Amino acid sequence: MMFYLGLGGFALAGLLMLVCLVLTIWQLSHKQHEISTTVRFLTNLGFGLHTLSVLALLFMQVNQDYSNAYVVGVINPALPTYLRLTALWGGQAGSLFFWSWIINLCLVIALNRRHILRDNWGYLFALVNLIFFSGISMFLENPFSRVWQLTDRSLAESLFSPAAGATVYSGLIGRGLNPLLRHWGMIIHPPLLYIGFGAFLLPFAETLSHLVVKGDGDDLIAALRPWLLVAWIFLTAGIALGSWWSYDVLGWGGYWAWDPVETSSLIPWLVSTGLLHSMFLQQKKDIFKRINVILILSSYLLIIFSILMTRAGLISSVHAFGESSISIPLVVFLLVFLALSVALVVWRWQKMDSGWEFQSWFSRDSLFLYTLVILMAIALVCLWGLLYPLASRAFSGVEITLDRGFYDRAVTPLLVLLALLMAVCPLVGWSVASLKKLGERALIPLVVATLAAVAAWLWLSKSWVAVLSIFIVALGLAVLIATTVRDLRKVEKPLGTFWKMRSRYGAFLVHSGILLIMLGIVGVEGLSQSIQGTLVPGDKMPLGEFGVEFVELTENYESPEYLSVRAQIDLWRGDEIVARLTPGQDVYESRSQYVSIPGKRSTLAGDFYTIMLDYDAMMGYVSIQATINPLVNFMWIGSLFLCLGAAFSLSSPIVLEQAVRKEDEQSDAD
Amino acid sequence: MKKKPNYKLIIGAIVIVAALGYLLISATRSNTQYFMTVDELISQKSELEGQKLRMSGAVVGESIQYDPATLDLSFVVAQIPGDHRLIAEMGGMAKVLAEAVANPNAARMTIHYTGVKPDLLKDEAQAIVTGSLDAEGVFQATELLMKCPSKYESILPDQVED
Numbered sequence: 067m068m069f070y071l072g073l074g075g076f077a078l079a080g081l082l083m084l085v086c087l088v089l090t091i092w093q094l095s096h097k098q099h100e101i102s103t104t105v106r107f108l109t110n111l112g113f114g115l116h117t118l119s120v121l122a123l124l125f126m127q128v129n130q131d132y133s134n135a136y137v138v139g140v141i142n143p144a145l146p147t148y149l150r151l152t153a154l155w156g157g158q159a160g161s162l163f164f165w166s167w168i169i170n171l172c173l174v175i176a177l178n179r180r181h182i183l184r185d186n187w188g189y190l191f192a193l194v195n196l197i198f199f200s201g202i203s204m205f206l207e208n209p210f211s212r213v214w215q216l217t218d219r220s221l222a223e224s225l226f227s228p229a230a231g232a233t234v235y236s237g238l239i240g241r242g243l244n245p246l247l248r249h250w251g252m253i254i255h256p257p258l259l260y261i262g263f264g265a266f267l268l269p270f271a272e273t274l275s276h277l278v279v280k281g282d283g284d285d286l287i288a289a290l291r292p293w294l295l296v297a298w299i300f301l302t303a304g305i306a307l308g309s310w311w312s313y314d315v316l317g318w319g320g321y322w323a324w325d326p327v328e329t330s331s332l333i334p335w336l337v338s339t340g341l342l343h344s345m346f347l348q349q350k351k352d353i354f355k356r357i358n359v360i361l362i363l364s365s366y367l368l369i370i371f372s373i374l375m376t377r378a379g380l381i382s383s384v385h386a387f388g389e390s391s392i393s394i395p396l397v398v399f400l401l402v403f404l405a406l407s408v409a410l411v412v413w414r415w416q417k418m419d420s421g422w423e424f425q426s427w428f429s430r431d432s433l434f435l436y437t438l439v440i441l442m443a444i445a446l447v448c449l450w451g452l453l454y455p456l457a458s459r460a461f462s463g464v465e466i467t468l469d470r471g472f473y474d475r476a477v478t479p480l481l482v483l484l485a486l487l488m489a490v491c492p493l494v495g496w497s498v499a500s501l502k503k504l505g506e507r508a509l510i511p512l513v514v515a516t517l518a519a520v521a522a523w524l525w526l527s528k529s530w531v532a533v534l535s536i537f538i539v540a541l542g543l544a545v546l547i548a549t550t551v552r553d554l555r556k557v558e559k560p561l562g563t564f565w566k567m568r569s570r571y572g573a574f575l576v577h578s579g580i581l582l583i584m585l586g587i588v589g590v591e592g593l594s595q596s597i598q599g600t601l602v603p604g605d606k607m608p609l610g611e612f613g614v615e616f617v618e619l620t621e622n623y624e625s626p627e628y629l630s631v632r633a634q635i636d637l638w639r640g641d642e643i644v645a646r647l648t649p650g651q652d653v654y655e656s657r658s659q660y661v662s663i664p665g666k667r668s669t670l671a672g673d674f675y676t677i678m679l680d681y682d683a684m685m686g687y688v689s690i691q692a693t694i695n696p697l698v699n700f701m702w703i704g705s706l707f708l709c710l711g712a713a714f715s716l717s718s719p720i721v722l723e724q725a726v727r728k729e730d731e732q733s734d735a736d
Numbered sequence: 737m738k739k740k741p742n743y744k745l746i747i748g749a750i751v752i753v754a755a756l757g758y759l760l761i762s763a764t765r766s767n768t769q770y771f772m773t774v775d776e777l778i779s780q781k782s783e784l785e786g787q788k789l790r791m792s793g794a795v796v797g798e799s800i801q802y803d804p805a806t807l808d809l810s811f812v813v814a815q816i817p818g819d820h821r822l823i824a825e826m827g828g829m830a831k832v833l834a835e836a837v838a839n840p841n842a843a844r845m846t847i848h849y850t851g852v853k854p855d856l857l858k859d860e861a862q863a864i865v866t867g868s869l870d871a872e873g874v875f876q877a878t879e880l881l882m883k884c885p886s887k888y889e890s891i892l893p894d895q896v897e898d
Contacts (some may be wrong), residue, residue: 244854340813355779410759443756447883456769465771465818476759600805618851658858679852680804683873689804690853 068131071227072122073210075115076163080204082112083197090190099185099279106177118201123160123209125200133236134302135211136160142242144627148253154241155256158377160369162392165373166200168264176268179503182289182444183268188275195267198399200556206391213238224558234529245628245661247653259304259331263369265297266334270366272361274410281414283355287345290362295716298342298711301335306705313698314664320588321701324473329448334368336445336582337361340438347434353422356415357438363407364731368399372398375452386506417520423472433491440484445564447476482538484582488577489542492549495567507552511544527694532592535584542581546574565576572715579707589672589697598679598691606638612674614647616688619681628652628661633678649676672696752760759770769866774815774843781873790866793873794836807850810836813863815843833860849877858881868873 086105110362123129127141127150139159140153164716172191176183183189193617203209214222219543220226247251271289277284308328313321322328322408341361344354374396393664426432451468458466518540550571554560564571599607601616608614615636622630636643649665667674672695679689769788777784777791793813800811814836817823822830836842837860847865857863857880867877 074768424748426744427744439752443759446756447760447763450764454764459771467771468764469767469769469790472763475767476763479759598807616839660855662855677852679807680802732763 068122068126069134069210072119072126075119076200076204076210078120079115079197080197080200081195081387082108082115083200086112087190087193090186090193090388094186099187101177101183101186101189105189106258109546110174111179113170113321116167116170117413119166119619120154120326123163124151125152131236132240133212133234134209135213138213138240140237140240140243141463142240142627144625145242149248149572152253153243155249159207159211160205161256161260162199162207162377163209165204165260165264166203168257168260169196169199169267172264172268174259176293182272182293183275185275185279187278188268188272190431191271191274192267195491196269198395202392202395206395210677241657242627245652246315246656249311251307251314253642254340255262255304255311256266262297262299262301262304263334263373265293265300266338266366266369269293269297269362275406277359277410279413280408281422283348283359283414283418284352286355287348287358291345291349292716294341294345294362295340296710298335298338298370299712299716300703301331302708302712305331305335306708310702310705315640315661317525321698323422324451324470324478324566327372327376329452329473330368330372333445333448333452334365334372336363336441337368338449340445343434343437343441347431348622349419351422351431353420353431355418355420356411359411359414359418363411367407368592369402370396370403404701412517419511428494430491430494433487437484437487437491440480440487443478444480444484447473447480452608455567467598475675481584482535483579485542488581489538489545492545492574501571508545508547511541511548515541527593531594532588532594535588535592539581539585539588546578546581550574555655567720568718569715571716572711572713575711575714576706577711579711580706582704582707586698586701586704589700590695593696594693596691596693598689600689602687607690607692610694611639612692613635614676614690614692616690617684619686619688621683625652627656628654631678632688633665633676633681634677635690637674645674647674647676648680650679651678668699670699673698745795766828773817773818773867774845776818777845777869777875778843778873781820781869785869785871788866788868789875791845792816792862792864793858795859795861795863796837796844799846800857804855807852809849809851809853809857810844810846811857811863811867812844814839816862817867830860833862845875846871847875847877849880854880854882856890864889 079722086108089102089105089108093105122132123136124133126137128147130137130143130150132138132139132141134157139154143148145153155162155164168586173183176192177189179364183192194354208225210527211225213235214224214232215262217220217231218230221235221238246707272290272695274284276283305328309321312323338361341358344357344361347354347384348358350379370381372614374393377396422431424432424435451472455465455467458464489511493504515537519533519537522536526536527533550564553567554563557563597609601607601614603616603618606613606615615638617634617636620632620634622632624630630650630652632648635649637645637647645667647665647667650663650664651660653660662677665676665678673693675693675695677690677691681688745871747839766865767788769790770784771790771792772784774791774793777789794816796812796814800809802809816832816836817826823829826832826835847863847867849865849867862883864881865875866879866881866885867875
């Protein structure tokens with residue numbers, strides 16, 4: 067029953083998409099640009115059916131309908147209900163289906179809010195994307211496939227009866243979602259990332275449409291800004307949660323490994339971050355039109371590239387879904403839209419000229435440009451790292467990969483430059499910088515940063531890299547705070563001004579978030595200490611000012627699926643116990659797999675992070691690895707700042723900054 | 737209308753391209769590693785000794801030895817093809833891994849690693865290992881990455897088990 071509802075709803079939704087496609091093309095061929103009410107209605111109806119189909123699949127998951135092959139793959143009887151629901155994106159077929167629904171959702175929101183997708187062309191481009199991904203889900207990775215038993219008792223997977231005499235078989239009991247994915251970070255990371263990815267489709271479609279219809283680059287950004295910011299927030303949150311998950315679950319305290327899949331989702335983030343900067347300049351000064359168009363188009367194309375990297379099994383990665391039949395259609399699709407984008411940009415190149423000239427090395431325009439260049443350089447490094455193995459395999463037959471040393475070495479200097487730029491930017495006036503003013507404004511932040519660096523040298527680390535990084539981060543933060551205070555002291559109603567200019571202070575918040583993330587990275591990479599040892603009850607192991615005492619080993623059989631083994635550990639600081647840590651393993655006998663569960667004590671100063679490497683219940687000993695990760699939590703706080711800051715900016719139209727700009731120029735002129 | 741070239745911009749662009757080019761090339765040179773199969777490693781053993789390599793193979797479960805006190809970990813991997821298309825033709829990664837482990841004639845190599853044993857290291861997992869070959873022909877790993885093909889896909893058994 068649910069099978070027919072699900073598949074039928076999806077098929078009808080697909081049919082409606084095709085009807086809309088034909089209608090739109092027909093209208094365009096008659097020079098009719100406005101999206102007709104019929105198409106709007108059919109799109110909404112199609113979305114309703116698509117949603118119904120998603121609900122049908124969810125119903126099958128929750129009710130454990132093991133005649134469905136996807137359910138067999140991701141569900142088992144012991145799985146709690148919320149995990150049965152989130153298993154929708156726990157496997158290849160389900161997550162592709164979910165992705166097609168997210169695109170449809172974005173399209174419907176855009177269509178009903180009317181400030182974007184105002185033209186049949188924009189609708190057409192978005193629709194083609196929707197049809198493509200729905201088609202892949204329908205024909206190549208259908209989540210409604212059923213399990214069939216043939217007359218010779220063998221099993222097969224198919225939508226409809228694969229041979230005469232075959233019957234639907236629901237006796238296969240699934241093994242459930244991979245234990246590593248049963249963590250709330252992993253539960254919401256994929257949908258956030260998908261929404262971020264999907265939301266970039268509309269700006270992409272709208273920009274292509276703009277190039278076809280008008281092509282002068284004017285008025286494009288104003289309408290797209292909310293979409294781009296929302297997409298960016300979701301993308302940021304998705305990446306940050308993925309990182310937090312790997313720190314919290316994978317048991318080795320890593321937060322970023324330059325894994326190809328991670329790297330490929332970072333590239334659109336870098337490009338769109340550059341876009342947020344250059345589109346600000348277009349709104350303020352009507353420049354950088356070409357760059358903005360190129361950046362919007364490449365953000366979405368790089369998202370498709372990222373999907374290709376994750377799904378097609380081109381590269382070896384922990385995240386990859388394994389080899390799959392969807393790689394060739396995806397490559398073709400990507401190339402077609404890449405060619406279309408390049409052709410349209412080249413065609414409209416002259417018309418989009420904004421007449422900007424490079425004048426001063428040290429104006430705010432130039433500093434924005436440098437920021438953009440550095441972000442693009444990091445994106446290029448990532449892209450190089452991803453494509454190098456593929457290129458080497460194609461040209462020399464041997465696959466040569468680049469390890470994380472490559473990224474560390476190439477990205478670190480660029481990150482340092484970026485942090486420096488963030489420190490300098492708020493100090494520079496709006497058009498041509500006054501160096502004297504700069505010196506005055508930089509004085510207090512420089513003093514603060516020097517103090518921070520001295521403090522770090524005395525108490526944290528003697529490594530000059532760490533001290534220098536802390537200096538730069540402190541400088542950036544001090545400049546942001548000092549500038550905010552300076553701005554607001556000049557005006558009568560500081561709070562009112564703060565609220566009115568939230569696009570400016572939102573950006574400040576985002577910048578301080580980036581600086582805090584860098585602080586966290588310095589902490590983990592430069593300042594962490596670690597020790598491991600085998601302990602019997604009563605043994606104590608020192609690390610820094612702390613001591614780790616193993617009390618006892620506990621075993622818990624409550625879960626039907628796994629045995630939960632925990633080492634009870636007292637964390638000593640001096641003469642007192644400050645925390646009870648319980649690192650351990652959840653042992654899944656049936657899957658012959660175990661999951662390490664770290665035990666940690668988190669404070670702002672850092673994490674005390676322990677994992678149980680091994681245990682022997684008979685002999686009563688455990689092996690424990692303990693690590694101090696100073697400052698690591700600033701990484702998560704910083705990520706939160708990114709999202710909050712962008713949301714704060716989003717709530718405000720951007721023109722209001724004019725007020726500060728005038729005052730800035732006046733005080734520069736004094 | 738013809739604009740005169742903006743020399744500042746051109747100089748800037750040249751400096752940026754040169755700096756980025758240097759960064760990419762120097763970082764690439766010092767961090768490349770060949771991705772190889774067990775067969776390729778064994779046949780080119782002498783030339784590859786000491787070089788930074790990356791390899792992939794099927795983990796032979798009974799060979800896993802781990803001493804949590806010293807974090808010494810060693811295990812054997814069996815040859816699997818490096819080409820995804822070939823693997824798909826042979827019936828998918830899970831099948832290829834199982835066959836490689838069961839086949840006594842498949843080329844095998846011992847991996848040695850010092851560090852925490854990965855959760856996913858188990859029989860018939862795919863190990864992707866970074867490191868180098870030592871003089872005895874043992875692969876000294878600096879990084880382990882485990883993949884279980886069953887992770888995401890449902891694998892239907894050929895026959896129903898009664």
